[in-house]
Each structure stands twice: as C-alpha cells, then as structure tokens.
Amino acid sequence: MAVENAPADAVFPKTDLWTFLFQRPDRSFPDSQVILTDAGTERSYTFSDLLRLTPHIGHLLQSRCGLNKGDVLSVVTSNSIDVPPVIWGALSVGVVVNPLNPAFTVNELAHYFKSAGAKAVVTQKESYAAVLEARRGTGLRPDHIIVLDDDDTSSVWLPSSSSLPEPAPHVSAIKNPEQELSFLVYSSGTTGLPKGVMLSHTNVVANLIQMASIDEGMFELEAACRCVHVHKITYVYIVPPVALQFLQNPVVERYDLSSIRLLTSAAAPLSVELIHALKQRRGLIIRQLYGMSECSPCTHGQTFADAKKHPGSVGRPIAGVSVRFMPVDGEASSARREGELWVKGPNVFLGYYNNPQATEESLTSDGYYKTGDVGYEDPHGNLIITDRIKELIKYKGFQIAPAELEDILHGHPAVADCAVVGVPEGQVGSELPRAFVKPADSVQEGPKLAEELQAHVNGKVAHYKRLRGGVIFLETIPRNPSGKILRRELKKSFASKI
Template sequence: MPTKSTFEDVNIPLVDVWTFLFEKPRDFPQDKVIYTDPVVPRSYSYSDVKTATAGFGKGLKEAWNWNKNDVLLLYTPNSIDIPIITWGTHWAGGVVSPANPNYTTNELAIQLRDCGAKAIVTQRAYLKNARAAAQIAGIQEDHIILIGEKNDSNSVIRHVTDICELGVSQGSYHQRTIPENPEADLAFLVYSSGTTGHPKGVMLSHVNIVSNILMLKAGEGVNLSWVGGHDNKGDRILGFLPFYHIYGLTSLVHQAIYNGLELIVMTKYDLEKFCSNIQEYKITLAYVVPPVLLQLAKDPSIDRFNLSSLRMMSSGAAPLTKELVEAVYQRLNVPIKQGYGLSETSPTTHSQPWDTWRTFVGSAGILLANQSIKYMSEDGDELPAGETGELWIKGPNVFRGYLNNLEATQNALTSDGYFKTGDVGHEDKHGNLFITDRVKELIKYKGFQVPPAELEGKLLGHPEIEDAAVVGVYRPEQATEVPMAYIVLSKGSLGDAAKERQIMEWLSARVANHKRLRGGIEWIDEVPKSSSGKILRRVLRVRAQKKKLPSAKL
C-alpha cells in the first residue's frame, strides 16, 4: 500500500497564484519589506509588489493585447524585479517560462519556440543572445523587455518601467484575467532536460504552486516568521539560488512573500558576498546546495565574517553527505537540514523537520502533507515498506505533464496520478527518505541537470570524433557530479593533452556553462554498447570510479 504523509492534510484552495498571494488576508503589515537589492540598494514592500504587479499586467495588455495563456520568458539572472514581472504576467492571465541566462543562443531559441513565448525579459548584458534567439524563434524585437540598466534611447526595446508606466497611464480599463480552472490552467513552464537530450517543458498549474507553498508551510510550522529575528524584523533569507530554477522560484520568491519574510536578493552566488550579506543583513535562514556547504566547511576566508545570525540552513537540489553536514556544523555551529523535490513536483515533496536534522543526517526528510508515495521494483511491482525502489509520488503538487510531449507525459504519469520520479531510495521506520540512486541517466552538476545524450550529440559533430559517451563522475572536492567524456577519435587523430583541451574548448563554446566537461576526457577504442545499440553507461561509470580523476577543469 502507498505510504501517506504523517502530516495532517492542509486545505488547498482552488485559486490562482495572484489571488492566493494578494487577495487573501495576510498576518503581516502591508508595508513589510519583502525583497531587497543589497547592491543599489532598493526594496519592495508587500504593498509595493501588489501594486506593481497590477501595473505591469495592465501594461502587457495595453502594449501587446496580452491574452490568457500567452507566455513570457525570463532570460535573466536574479533581480528583485522578477517577482513583479512574474505575478504581473499572471495578473494578465499569462504563463511564465524561466530560462537559464547562461544558455547559448540556440539553447534559448529552442525554449522560446517550444513554449511559444510572446515576449522576453532580459538584461542589457544578455541582450545580444536574446535578440539573436528571438530572431530565430520569430519573435519581434519590440517584444523584448529590459530590467536593470536601460538600453539606448533609439531602441524599440522597452524597459520594465515603461511597461508599468503604460499600465498606469493607459490601462485603467483593463481587468485582471482570472484563470477559470486553476487546477489545469498553467502558471509556469519550467524546463527539465531529459535523458534524450531534448528539454521538456514541465507544465505547472496555479494549484500546483499554491499547494506546494502550503505544504512547505505546514512542514516548516512556526519556524518561519515575519516577527522575531536578531532585530525583531523577522526572518531574513539570502536569495542567491537562481530564480529560473524551481528550487529558488518556490522556496525563495514565493515563500518569502507568503510568509512575510525579507529576501535579500543576490544576482548570483559569490562566497564573499554570501558571507558579507549574512553579516550586514543578519540573515537568519539560507537555502543552499552542497557545493556551497563545501566552501563553508573549508574556505579560510569564512573566518573573517560574523555569521552568528544564521539559525538554520536547508540544502537541496543534490544529495548531502553526513560528513559535510558535520564539518560545517563543527565550524559554524549552524544546523543543516535537507529536502527533496523535482521540477515536476513544484518542487518540494520531502523536508527534514528542524528538530531532527542531526538525528537523521543523510535523510532527505519526511513526506510533506497531502501526498502519498510508493516504492516500485524494476518490474513495476510495489515493494514492502523499507525496501529500495523507484519513488512514485502523488499529490496536488504533481505537474500536469510535459508540453507538446504526450509520449513523455504518458511515461512519467500513471493513470491514477502517480509521478514516476526516476529516483531510487527507501524510507526508514520513521518515514525518513534516503535517496540511493537514479533510474534516469541525467548528470547533476551543482543541482543543474546535464543530459549526457545532448553532449554526446554535440561531440559527434566534431570532425575528429568517431564516437562518444558521457557519464557523471562524483568529485568529492566539489561535492557534485561532473560530466566526463569517453571519446573514440577518428583514425589519424592523436589523443593527447592538447587535443583534450581543444575538444573541451570546442564544446564549451556550444553549451551552457554547467554542461562543460569538468570531468575531462578519456580516450577509448570503442564505446561499450548493448546489442540494441544503447550505451552501457554503467560500465563506463565503474571504469571512471577505478581511475583517478584529473584536476578539476572549469
């Protein structure tokens, strides 16, 4: 029988995200500061966000006759304007599709075309790629919106402030577009790469997001508060996790405004800025990933900062070892708990209770409210409690399917609503989940998904490569997997260090930063394959484990 959550189910209102966040009573003041940019600096209060989202939504309707289900794509690093744009798009009835700002032009164009984006939001530093991708995808240049620094005055590209001002001055007659069916109507299209190398659009409805916010709240209890903290201004969270990733989007952006917490927004991760922001703003909570914890455990520069305001860190996106948790705790005296989730589950399904973080170190936590889970054998049989199998999860947070990909949707979702996660694990008698492996072949580099088939396809386009296979190898010094390639060179080509550098640089120019071959290259005579032609990655992973890895290649 499937295991139900030990948490009492919470009531999930069948409303859209904007209604949930801005039309329901809040238990914190309207002028409570929610988002702060520590560089400018500037901030948005709760009421600021509510007003600005309506202005942006009206501006979209006025500028481009924005309709229900029109898609706006975000191609930008973190910014405190992202919440305004996100919920302003929802106000106008649209769908938001975040994209990695490190994407190449072609990678961005693929997402633009697949999601059918009507407009793009970017920053000036990323405008060249955005323009080129828009042209490929058939999007007019005047449908590009800038945040941050403005473009030259002669450009047809508008700034976000222009859209908001248009909404205020001309949009008084525009009404909010309210989704008729929040359980089915989409709020987000986030992209998750598959093992085939083709990115898949994960369709997340309004109720998917609303339910996950409430499930997280029930799991965290009273531990997140807009009162208290070091200066009685409530908890402050450090927001360096990318907002284009479902982890940052839900756990940071949405959780902050729902709970009345102040989110200090970092454009990107930097260790010194991470520490200085904690010290200056007296950060109380930090959502992190294992490579950050590795730095906190070992980097000597940490000792220059006062991090005593931190009362908890929560790690996700990749497995966390007991040794690393203990190393950080011994150095900083800060508890570290762990969670588990996927893009397809909006994302969080499990979280460690704060008071058991050390008792069950290594666990990804217990199942959050309103869900059930079962563990399945390779043959599709449900396994008894405690046995190791693939996780199948059901709940109101489970996605609607993959955009334009019926086959992938049918392979991922069962007829009775369970999502086949592709991850393998078990739970102990207390309900603590332990992830042990992955059915999927995806490589996880610092929480980012790297599809090996995509890299193999690109490598095979190199004139001197006969065959190639890519696997993930774990690098303890970085606390993450890295992509490593096994390559068969064409006859007459010499597999030496110079050739390795040349191929790695060639590939780096064609993929996003997180997809680079940081594990290096090994030359082989033949890629091991099954009789059906499938690459035997397991054989290569075993081979990689026996071989001493070279120094990290960035």
C-alpha cells in the same frame, strides 16, 4: 505491494497563484510589510508596492506586447528583486512564465524560445545582445524584448509605486487554475533533451502550502556572509557546494553568522560527515529538501527537529504527497528496501509540453510520477536517496542532460559513437561531465583530438555544461541489446581516471 505514505491532509485551494499571493483573506502581515530587499542597494518592495505594481506590469504586457491569456513570456535574467514583480504581473493576466538561465548560449536560447513558443522576452542589459540574436527565426519580434534595467524604459515597466494610482480590485484572468498553466519550466532532460514541464496554478499553490507544513544574482560567499552579518538573516537557502564553502573558506570567520537559525540545502545530497562538521565547527544546523521541476518542485523536507535528529536524510513526504518504492525491475518493494521513488500529490505537474510520449512514460495511470531516483525510508519515515536511474549530471547545483552533450559530439566528424556521464568532482554533491568517445574510422585518437572535442562542445553550451571531466577514447561504447548506453558500467570502470 507498493508502499504508500500520505501525511496528514492539508487544504489546497483551487485558486490561481496571483490571487493566492495577493488576495488571501488570512494574510497575517500589514500592507507596509517589506517583501523583497536588495541587500546591496537597500532598495525594497513592500506588499503595497507589489499590489499596485504587478497588475500594472500585467496590463503593460498586454498593451505593449500584445500578450493574451495562455501566451508564453520567457524570462532571461540574473537574480534581481525586479524579477518577481514581472513574473507575478504576467501571472495576474494569465500569461505563462518560462524562466531561462542567462548563462545559456545563443543557440540554447533560440531552441527554448522556439520550443516554448515565446511571444515576448524579459531580460537585462547583460543578456540583451544574446536574446536579440537568439530570437531570429523564432517569430519573436525585437520590440517584444523588454530590458528591465534599460535607462530609457525601466521607469515605464518598474515605476515608483507612489506614481501609480490606487489599484482597482484586480480580478485574475485565470478561470480554471487546475488546468491553466502558470509556468513552463524546462527540465534537465534526464532521459533525453530538456522537456517543458507544464505546471498549473494549483500545482504551485499546493507546493507553497506543502512547504509551509515544514516548520521553519550570482553567489559570492563574502557578500552572502556580509549580508547575514549586517541584516541578521535567520534562514539561508543554499546548494551543496556552498555548504562546503561555509565549512572550508576562511572568509566565513570574519563575519558574525550567529543569527542563522537554519541552513536549507537542496539540488544534491549532503554527506552526514559534512552536516556534522558544519554543526561542530560553525555551529550551523542544516536541513535538506528533495524535489524536482515536475513537482513544483518539493516533495520531501526535514523539520528543524529532524535535521538535528536524522542528519543525512532528505526528510519525510510533505503534506498531501504519497510515495511508492518500486524496484527497477517493476516489482513492488517495501519501504525499508531500496526502490525507485514514485510520488503523487497536488503539486505533480500536468505533463510535458508538446511531448505526450514522455508524459505517458513518466506518469502512471493513477497519477504517480516516476522520479528516477533510488532510495528507501529509514525507521522514522525519512527518505534516504542512494542512486539515480536517470542520467542527470549535477554540477554545483546545475543540472546537465548527457543527451544534449552527446548530440553535439555526434555532430563532430571524428566521433563514431559517444556517451557522457558524470564523475565525482571532489566537491560535495557535484559531478563533472566526462565524454567517452569511439573515434571514427581512420581518425587518430590522442590529446590533440580530446582538446578539439572539448572545445567543440564547450563553445556551444552554457559554462556549467562544459566537458570539465575530459574525454576518454574507447574501442566501443557499452550498450544493452536494445542500444541503451550502459552508463553505470562506464562510471564504475572509469571513475578513478580523471
């Protein structure tokens, strides 16, 4: 029988995200509370600023771009304090937000614009040319591309809050928050090309509450350390490769990081050895979280106490989340034995956008999401992740779909068959995409062809998806009788060949 673990019930309001953030009757801080700060420029937004600004942005999206409730706004930006107000403004009028990585190539952006049915795009000057080119053939109008840091338009979209009138009470456009979308987030396509994950307003609100049940732009290490030193930051969120930098990079020793009470890591598991080394050499305690886009995103997390007592786990299920452990063969498993993790809760997504088959394959009839990750619970109820059924490659916190790279390789005339798997990079929690290729008949394999195939892929994908693990030629790609690639066999057989 399947094992279920449901922590103490929490109250999950059936409300939309903007109302939850800006109209909560139990808000514990004043209107003057600073919510967002740019550590480089010292520019900031208070709660009062955002309360005025976000409805203003929402109404501009309606009047200038013709966006209606349910329309999709793609956001192609680097980290900036100006991005959250745009997202919250869109949500305030019922527009669905589709965040996209600014590192995507023109072809990748065009695919997502078309797949999501984007009606407008918010971007920055550095990405404008790529967005403008990508919109061709997608139905996107060029005057529906908003450049946040453009000198001619930034004052319109992001005016000083003092120039805005006192806001009239804003009423959200969302009437059915359990079914109406807040975000359309493309997953990393663990079993194929990336799929649009439909997150409702209550999915995201629930996960914010669940995360509270756990107590407590481009990354550049020295800038981050300087920010901690100057502003006395107490909580820092990182990915595993950054945890390794905190341990190994001597630049860390130039700054006073004693204000940090807790590091929080997600995206890939951390070894117990690294966790102990951070504590012993830097005096830093690190906890881990676990989740995925389909769960808004968190399902498990460590408390501060658990991070000290049980290093190496990703913690217990957060409030409202039930779990099952199911062996790969479909038989039920006990919690103390390894099995595929299934999760259920108010934060689990509605399904995949325009993809009912993938939705049916991923969600059970009683609402459990099949994560594709293998693990077990220790005697204290903490989840230990040990393997992945799904094919996802994780490189420095980024997630890569092998099928996407395989599709590109299949487009090269020298390739008869291929498979892409992740091989350990040496950095904690990081893998390199490696291609295994069966050459077409009469094609001569060798270093020259390997370089050609790498260049063929690397020129078509974002930087983090490049074939950094190289190309290995095989006489045949191992597959099971139904034709599925035996990726584990490839990883075991060739893990040592870099």
